Amino acid sequence: MGIFKGIATLTVGALAGAAIFAGVNAVRGAGEDAPAFDKVGDYTSTAKNVVRFKLAPSNDKLAQCMPKVKVDVAVALETDKTGRDVFDVTMTGAPPKTSFTVFLLEVPGAPFGAAEYIGDVNTDQHGKGKAEFKLIVEEAFSSTIVGKDRVRKELNHVGMWFADPKDDDFCLGANSPVTPFDGDNEAGVQAFNSAPSLPKAPLP
Template identity: 35%
Template structure:
């Protein structure tokens, strides 16, 4: 008799445990479905927006650079955000352990037009480097001067990129300036005492630089 009562008690406890487990599973399933429903509703109303795909393109060697740096190349990826863009620039085949300066420019080759200093970039011992910049890098990128102590000009788009040697002596020592007896100095760094351009986006037309293909 005592053994029969113990068996019944175990069966009741086992049944109650199964009921509790089933109730918990139903509750979790309902919560998951509710969350999925909320996410679907938010996505359909525009509250959750998937990221736009990145726009990618190459940078090519500037004039005479292939002679001294035959492996020089660059790769750019621009990802659109809700308020601004993320631009990542990666380079290879450049002079190792060397500083460079990145600009957004109006046209890829001389005289470059309107230029906007974006960032420094440093290569490692293998001549590779990368930098990430946040800003407006799409078909709405422009500069304007409505007046002031220096110059006045209307809205001018800058759809190209250019990368310059930070130190004028570096490209001269590398043989990137054939026929020159001293380093060429350009204003493309923070001290306005930079070297020549090493990479640009002349693989795109002057009036249709790569940034013009990035939708805002």
């Protein structure tokens, strides 16, 4: 595992139990114990060139298993000034002593489209985690050859995966899917995403 500041393009098929609107469903249909993400996807600038938004559990089941989780993202857009942006993730109420991989995504839910692995967030024994990544965010994109043409895809969404395939077993059971969203090509399911920001993307 690690931080890749280059662009990695992943083309993946639909994964079991996920859907593009899964995050929206987690917010709207998880019941009274669901995270209070009433402003998920809305971001405001508290300082010049800073955007803030929240990620939601990727499906109803995960929302029920993590009723107190909150995932806040703040991005300081500093590329013009320093040559890179600053991407901060803060988590509370998450599973303790768990690693999550973080990706910039073309689409927040399956099949995700182009993706860039930017780093990991690790929680402590209290389920709290924080990480800061310095990379291009506002102008992040993937570029690959499709047929004879070079195709560009914008990476304006965010998703987080359980880094270890076993880390989602507490909620989904021992037979939950193994996905390729980690540096060793083995991860659990997507845990959180920015789908509630649809139809617009949270990142400019």
